[in-house]
Amino acid sequence: MRIATWNVNSVRQRIDHLTSWLAEAMPDVCCLQELKCQDDAFPRLEIEALGYTVETHGQKTFNGVAILSRHRLEDVTRGLPDQPGEPQSRYIEALVTPVNGKPVRVASLYAPNGNPLGTEKFPYKLAFLEALIKRARSLLTSEERFVIAGDYNIIPAARDAEHPDLWVKDALYQPESRAKWQELLNLGLTDALRATSDAGKSYTFWDYQAGAWQKNNGIRIDHLVISPQLADHLTSTAIDSHVRGWEKPSDHVPIRIDLDI
DNA sequence: ATGGCTTTCTACGAAAGA
Numbered sequence: 001m002r003i004a005t006w007n008v009n010s011v012r013q014r015i016d017h018l019t020s021w022l023a024e025a026m027p028d029v030c031c032l033q034e035l036k037c038q039d040d041a042f043p044r045l046e047i048e049a050l051g052y053t054v055e056t057h058g059q060k061t062f063n064g065v066a067i068l069s070r071h072r073l074e075d076v077t078r079g080l081p082d083q084p085g086e087p088q089s090r091y092i093e094a095l096v097t098p099v100n101g102k103p104v105r106v107a108s109l110y111a112p113n114g115n116p117l118g119t120e121k122f123p124y125k126l127a128f129l130e131a132l133i134k135r136a137r138s139l140l141t142s143e144e145r146f147v148i149a150g151d152y153n154i155i156p157a158a159r160d161a162e163h164p165d166l167w168v169k170d171a172l173y174q175p176e177s178r179a180k181w182q183e184l185l186n187l188g189l190t191d192a193l194r195a196t197s198d199a200g201k202s203y204t205f206w207d208y209q210a211g212a213w214q215k216n217n218g219i220r221i222d223h224l225v226i227s228p229q230l231a232d233h234l235t236s237t238a239i240d241s242h243v244r245g246w247e248k249p250s251d252h253v254p255i256r257i258d259l260d261i
Numbered sequence: 262a263t264g265g266c267t268t269t270c271t272a273c274g275a276a277a278g279a
Contacts, residue, residue, distance in 0.1 A: 009278085010268060034278090036269065061269050062277075113279060153279075172279060207279065208266035221279080251267080251279080 035064025114171030
């Protein structure tokens with residue numbers, strides 16, 4: 001089973017890139033972030049035409065997450081259980097149910113950016129991450145197989161940035177942000193990229209400004225985190241960075257895993 | 262560089278992103 005995540009930075013602006021990439025990468029499941037549209041404006045028909053079931057959790061202008069699946073989607077929930085009534089659409093979860101196979105629970109998340117520091121935005125980011133950790137703890141108790149994928153807006157370590165010194169005053173690289181990431185993994189979960197590669201320069205985001213892509217001034221902030229049962233079945237992780245070179249790209253690229261399940 | 266681009270909106274500049 002192939003599971004991917006991609007922050008598309010407006011699904012309506014990126015629909016041609018999305019369909020092209022789906023056709024070439026052929027993921028079974030794809031988590032999307034930053035839809036930047038309401039559910040009724042989501043380009044559902046184009047994606048369904050490729051054989052995907054679509055579940056969205058959008059909002060006007062900002063945020064918005066979705067799960068696309070070639071298998072049946074059941075038990076869809078929107079928002080984190082610990083954040084009832086949260087107006088920002090940053091989390092969706094569903095049970096991916098293959099015809100001949102055990103189900104896998106998949107979550108698509110868009111964590112708050114948290115900048116600038118010193119404002120209410122940073123504690124809001126940490127509160128989201130805390131609610132996410134609580135959800136992961138609950139899923140572990142259920143002993144379900146699960147993947148929590150998306151734009152975490154966290155640079156886990158220095159090797160996950162081309163110029164880590166440039167990020168020391170940024171919410172993405174604060175010790176508190178990285179501690180939440182570590183707290184999540186310490187539950188017994190696996191960072192799929194680091195479980196399959198020690199390579200540096202494994203980036204998923206390059207800023208639009210100052211020629212960041214051309215200079216490979218990137219960061220790794222999009223992650224697939226997998227449950228213990230799935231860690232034994234992880235065969236590879238790939239970052240489709242070539243997509244960043246397409247015309248009018250998202251500033252993020254897709255990252256995907258293969259599981260032998 | 263004090264965001265140098267990109268996206269959104271009952272838009273025409275401002276806010277947000279990372």
